[in-house]
Amino acid sequence: AQTVTQSQPEMSVQEAETVTLSCTYDTSESNYYLFWYKQPPSRQMILVIRQEAYKQQNATENRFSVNFQKAAKSFSLKISDSQLGDTAMYFCALVGGTSYGKLTFGQGTILTVHP
């Protein structure tokens, strides 16, 4: 069984500042991918960033970067230069090589960016 845990139900940040969202996971799979999804008020799920477990280098996508600590089973998301449009619910998710594509989601973190 796979589990993903997000221990921060809500967070807030001032515009232009940096915020880090935490995620820990557990899996018995040797090959897996990790994701961060964003769900804005429109409720459309948007892929923010993905990390292949076999890659040591942390993934980055513009203002979004991850800190992937494989041994600690930690996968945090850093948002730099926060913008009002970053206000959303963020989900950490995992898919294992034998999961037939099924994503395991964390509980989610509601992020509010204040002007």
Add this chain to the structure above:
Amino acid sequence: GAVVSQHPSWVICKSGTSVKIECRSLDFQATTMFWYRQFPKQSLMLMATSNEGSKATYEQGVEKDKFLINHASLTLSTLTVTSAHPEDSSFYICSARGTGPFDEQFFGPGTRLTVL
């Protein structure tokens, strides 16, 4: 990324009636589609996995006779909520993916169901 559509985007129905929600992959062939249910400020709960041409696989606790899923083609899956009741009111999201174990899931915009 690929586009997945859902129809309708919202629906209101009377208790006891059935409602059908369509999920379409517009620009790729989706071997697998997933159906999720989401309550406000909560995570997505996987209801079932739908593979083209075969019966859907339901997650534990999901009533397969109440939530009928049909994956008729590589671009269309439908979820029918039969004999809907107020407790079935929720936000339903579908996603679609290809055949690789790590193929990206593309999500539809969701359908808000309200049962009166």
